[in-house]
Amino acid sequence: MNPTLKLYMFETCPFCQKVIREIKSSGRTDIEFHNIRQSEEDRLELIKVGGKQQVPCLFIDGVPMYESDDIVAWLKNNPEK
Template sequence: MKLDLYMFETCPYCRKVMREIEAQGRKDITYHDIHKNEEDRQTLIRVGGKEQVPCLFINGQPMYESDEIVSWLKCHKKAL
């Protein structure tokens, strides 16, 4: 499963999602900081349809809203 999180570090909703990722010890999620990389920002807009973070792409399908992402992560914990 390919997981990509589009975010920026000072976003409180992104930080909420990142705390859950860190709490789970996940290493299978690639971070894309849209404030540090213009190509990532453009990809988020082009593929996701809007410049909203956090956005977790699950096999290329966008999921928005931090609560929804955290719930998905809890239901799909990666075996360590």
Template sequence: MKLELYYFKGCPFCGLVMDEINQSGRTDIEYHDIHQSRTDYDRLLKDGGIDQVPCLFIDDRPLYESSDIIAWLQAHPQNA
């Protein structure tokens, strides 16, 4: 499963998701800061449809809303 988190530093909702990731010890997520990379921002718009973060792409399908992302991460722990 491919997991990619689109975020930007200073976004409080992104921070909630990143806190969950850090607390769970996950290492299977690729990070994309949309304020640091125009390519990442463009991909978020093209494939996600909106410029909202946080956005977790799960096998190239976007999931928005920090609470939904956190719930998904908790329901799908990283395989050891």
């Protein structure tokens, strides 16, 4: 079973753009995008679960992963099935 993936981000963040480029180039369709600058609910959820407002943050089955390089590496090592 595929993990539930949620990416917390905002458009002008260069580290978020790095992750988004990887998602687009891989053709992944299994990731929900949550823009914390467009949704106060998403921003508060990021802080509640992750403990901070840092983006990008990929929630993998509810567990937060920070750092764009770590997220990109995880995405490459765990392709969409």
